[in-house]
Amino acid sequence: xxxxxxxxxxxxxxxxxxxxxxxxxxxxxxxxxxxxxxxxxxxxxxxxxxxxxxxxxxxxxxxxxxxxxxxxxxxxxxxxxxxxxxxxxxxxxxxxxxxxx
Numbered sequence: 001x002x003x004x005x006x007x008x009x010x011x012x013x014x015x016x017x018x019x020x021x022x023x024x025x026x027x028x029x030x031x032x033x034x035x036x037x038x039x040x041x042x043x044x045x046x047x048x049x050x051x052x053x054x055x056x057x058x059x060x061x062x063x064x065x066x067x068x069x070x071x072x073x074x075x076x077x078x079x080x081x082x083x084x085x086x087x088x089x090x091x092x093x094x095x096x097x098x099x100x101x
Contacts, residue, residue: 020082027094030087034079043098048076051095058099065092 021030032041039045043052051057057065069088072078083091 021087023084023087025087025090027090027092027097030083030091031094034082035091038076043095051099053099053101055099057095062092062096065095 019033021033025033031039035048035051037046038048039051043055044050049056066088067073068076069083069091070078070080079088
């Protein structure tokens with residue numbers, strides 16, 4: 001029964017993290033629409049790990065972030081069908097600006 005509840009919760013979280021942002025959405029808008037449900041409005045973490053200053057994500061190269069966003073990693077879903085390459089770039093730029101403080 002507990003396993004079923006965990007699977008159902010995971011489905012709700014993933015469903016909350018899907019959709020297509022506007023083609024011209026800023027990196028922050030993309031983050032708030034697709035990422036903040038799991039990683040927090042202020043990159044503080046939650047279901048997903050924190051992404052802000054001083055975190056493991058801040059230490060990773062851009063290509064690692066790009067692959068993680070596009071292909072998914074662990075419990076994180078792939079956003080390859082939701083984001084264009086340009087949108088992924090804007091999202092990474094937003095993360096880097098936020099991580100710089």
